[in-house]
Amino acid sequence: MDCRNDLLRIYGLLDGHFGDLHWWPAEEPFEVMVGAILTQNTAWANVEKAIAALKGNRLLSPEALSRIDEGTLARIIRPSGYYNVKAQRLKSFVRFLQEEYAGDIGIMSAEELPTLRDKLLGVQGIGQETADSILLYACGKPVFVCDAYTRRILQRHGLIDDDADYHRIQEMFMDHLPHDAALFNQFHALIVYAGKTFCRKVSKCEPCPLRTLHAERPPLPRCT
């Protein structure tokens, strides 16, 4: 089968339906990085509350987060859930940022993609999805971000095995599409947006743009 064609069909249908989404929803790169950590296994609405609290306390900068006490930070990001581990992870990340790049996002972003990815994965609390979100949406690197929505949509359309791991899913996109940061940005945004929009209960689903693919299949609990 031709994966490239399937992926481009999906992209075209979602892009035609939603248009440009210009992700990530943040004002600046550092906010993207913080959001990437806070959104781990957490609803975005909860992350927004935590980000707002950080802004309200003037803490949304590498310098400020370096200074703040971890326990205090935990209380402030409380709405995002897992606040103790996430406070620890934010502290690990800004410590890394200060030690490796003097807290300068520009210097960090100038690193080669493979090198920077390996370094990020070495930070406590940053796994593959968080690293790739930072690389693509904060640093502009051409890497595809895979998450729960990505896995769901590829499984739904029979493009991956049920036991495919992160790297395997990422290969689906990166082996068959041009390595273009703008394309990867919009594609992943579309996937997440579709996942949020088309509800989990079939009865409440509005028509999904992808329904024209595999029209012979019966509806599943999750329609994207």
Add this chain to the structure above:
DNA sequence: CACCAGGCAAGTA
């Protein structure tokens, strides 16, 4: 009330 959300790390066998 139960279930879920844009993961990750540490422990066990």
Add this chain to the structure above:
DNA sequence: TACTTGCATGGT
């Protein structure tokens, strides 16, 4: 390597 568990809030 493969599987399990802890982490926690707020919305539906």
